[in-house]
Amino acid sequence: MSSTDTTLGELHPQPHREAPSYLDDGHTIASWLLTGDHKRIAMLYLISVTFFFFIGSVAAGLIRFELTSPAGVVLESETYNKIFSAHGVTMVFLFLVVAIPAVFGNFFIPLMIGARDLAFPRLNLASWYMFMTGGLCILIGYIAGGVDTGWTFYTPYSSLYSNTQVTLVLVGVFVSGFSSITTGVNFVATIHKMRAPGMTWFRLPLFVWSMYATSLLLILGTPVVAITLLLVIFERLFKLPIFSPELGGDPVLFQHLFWFYSHPAVYIMILPAFGVVSELIANFSRKRIFGYHFVAFSSIAIAGLGFLVWGHHMFVSSQSMYESVVFSLISFLVAVPSAIKIFNWTTTMYKGNIVLHSPMLYAISFLGIFTVGGLTGLFLGSIGTDVHLTATYFVVAHFHYVMVGGTMLGFLGALHYWWPKMTGRLYNDTMGKINAIIVFIGFNLTFFPQFILGWMGMPRRYHYYYFAPEFQAYHVMSSMGASVLGLGFILPAFYLTMSLINGKKASSNPWDAHGLEWQTTSPPPTSNFLETPIVMDEVYDFDPVSEHEQDMKDQAEHPSDEDQGHMPGGGHH
C-alpha cells in the first residue's frame, strides 16, 4: 500500500516531493478561464460574487441614503423602485445563493473528503459560465433601464404591467438558476461517491453535510422557480396565458410556485453558513462538536421541512385560513432543528479551549445575530402577529438578520478561515479581529432599528415617510450603521489583498485545525493530495483523552518518531 496512513488528528508530514501549487500550475488567462480545477473555478467564483456583492451594496447604500430624510433625498420614486429591486435581485440570485457553495463548497468539498477534484470538472466550469451569462443579462437589464418588480417578480405586475427590463433580468435569473442546479448535481455525486478510503458518512466534516443538504435544495427547488420564471417570460413575450387573471389564470399560483423555491432558497443561503460555523466553532474551541449526528441530521431536517413552509409568505395573499394554520405550525417546527444547532454550538464552546482568532469572532457574532433573526422569524410565522407585521420593516430586519447576519457573516468567517489555505498567505489577524467587531456593530446598528420601525408600522419598499416624520431618527441610525457596515466590507478587501503582497507564507495548518484540507500544503497542489489520504479517525477529534490514547498507540507502534507529526491541538491538553 503506497498511501501514507494518516489520521485526522495528525499533521500530514510536509510532502517530500515538491508539487507546484494550483496557483502556479499555468499563469495564462486561458489556464484560468478553461480550467477544470475546482480550486481555480472557486477563485473565479470568488472574484465574480465579490463583484456582484459590490453592485448590490452600492444599491443598498443608495437606499439607505435616500431614507435619511422623510421626503427622500435624490431619487425619484420610480428610480427608488428600481434600486431596491436591483439590490434584492443582485444580492439574492448573484450573491447569497451562490457565494458559500460555489466558492467554499467548490474549493473545499474535494479537499475535505480527500478527492482529487469534483465529480464533473467540466460541468463545474460550465456552471461558472452559466452564472456569468446570467449575471451579465441581469447587469445589462439594469443598464438598459432596470426592473421595478422587486426580487419577487409577483404577477400580474411583472407579467402584464411593468414595462421595465423584466424579461432580460428573468432570463438572467433563469440561466444562473441552471448554474445552481449543476453545482448541486456535482456536489451530490462527489459527496456520495468520491470520499477517500475511511471517510465514512459520519466522519464527514459538518460543512460537507450542510453542503449536501444545500445541494438537495438546489436540485429540487431551483427547477421549480426556473420553470415559473420561464412561464412569466413566455407570458411577456408570447402572451402565453398561465398566471393571467384576465383569462382566468391565478396570479397567486405564481406566489405559491415562487415561494416553493424561494423559501427553501432561504435555507440554500443559510445552511452553508451553518456548515461554516460548525467548522469554526469546533476547530477554535479545540473540541469535538457536541452531538455531531444531531447537527448533521438537523441540516437534512431543515432541507426537508424547508419545502413545507412556503405558505407562511402568503398569510395575507388570499390563502385559506386552514392552509395558513398548517403552514404556521410547520414553520414553528423548522425552528427546532435550527435551535438544535445553536444549542450544540454553544455546548461545544462550553469548557472548550476557545481561541479567538478572527474567524471565530465571526462565528460567535453569527450565533447571537442568527438567534435574533431566527426568533423574530417566529413572530412572522405566527398568523396573528404576521398580519400586523407583514410587508413592514420588521420583515426587512428579520431577513437581513438571517441573510446578512447569517450568510454574510458565514461567508466572512469562511473567507478568513480558509484564506491562508486558498492563497497560501497569512493576513493580519488583528485587522481581521477589528473588522469582525466593526461588522458586528455596524450590522446591529443598521438592522436593529428596523425592527422598531417595522413594529411602529413603517412599510417596506416605501420611498418616503413624510406621513410619519418620527421614523426619521431610526432611519438615520440605520443609515449610519450601514456606513459602518460598509467599512466592515471594504476593509477586508484591503488587508486580504495586502496579504497577497506582503503576507507571511502560511503553513499547512496555521490554525491548528482538524480536517483533511489542513493536511495538504497551502495552497494545495493541483491534485489536492500527493497521496490519496486514508482516514482512520473521527472528525474534530480534539478530545484530549482520545488524543492521549492516540499518543500511546503511536508510541507503541513507532517508539522512535515520537516528536514528529504531532497533533496540532497538542498544546492544549
Add this chain to the structure above:
Amino acid sequence: MDHGHEHGHVPGLNHQYEDMAQQSDTYIVGMWSFLASEVMFFGALFFIYTLYRWNYQHDFYVAHEHLDVRLGAINTTVLLFSSFTMVMAVQSAQLKERIRVMGYLAVTVVCACIFLTIKYFEYKSKFEDHLYPGLSFADDAVKAFGNHALENGHVAVNMNHAQMFYGLYFGMTGLHGLHVLVGIGILLSLIRLWYNRANTVIHDYVPTEMVGLYWHFVDLVWIFLFPLFYLMPLPH
C-alpha cells in the same frame, strides 16, 4: 491497492477517479440527481395543468377537441419504439458491439425526428385555426372545436379558458419538444463518439446508459402529456 497517480494509463478513466467502478458509479448518481431536478421542472408544469383543468373542466374538454388523437397516438408509439431501440443501444454498448450501437442510436434519432415532424404538423393546424394565445385567439370557435362548442346553437365555451388550455398545451409540449431536440443533439454526438472509437464510450457503457436515462425520461414525460392533453373524458 494503489492510490497513486499511475492510473493515467487506464483508457477512458478521468483523472479525478480512482478506478472505472468509481467513475461509473459517480456518473450514475450525477445523472439521477439531474433527472430528479428535471422531474421537479416538469412537476411544476403538471401541477399548474392539474389546477387549471380541475377548475375549468368543461372548457378544457371542449378545447381539447381540436387535438388529433390519432397523431398523438402515433407519436406515442414512435417514442415508445425509440425507447426500445435506446435500450438495445445500451445493451449493445455493454456487449461492446460498436456497429450495433451506432445502428440502434441512429434509429432512435430517426424516431425523434419523426416525432418532431408530426408535432410540427400538429402545431401548424393549431396556428391555422388561430389557436395560439393572443387577441385573435380562435375567432371561429365552431371551426376550431366543432359542435361541442355549441349549446342550443350558441357558443358555450369560455374562450379565455380555452386559451389557457392552449397556453398550457404549447408551453408543456413545447418544452418537451425542446427536450427532444436536445436529445437529438446528444444522440448525434454519442454516435460521433462511437464512430471515432472515443475512449469515453468504448471502454465503459455508462456514458451510453446516461444518454439512455435521459432519453427514457423524455419519453416518460410524453407518456404523461399524451393522456392529459389528448385523452380527456367528457366531464360529468
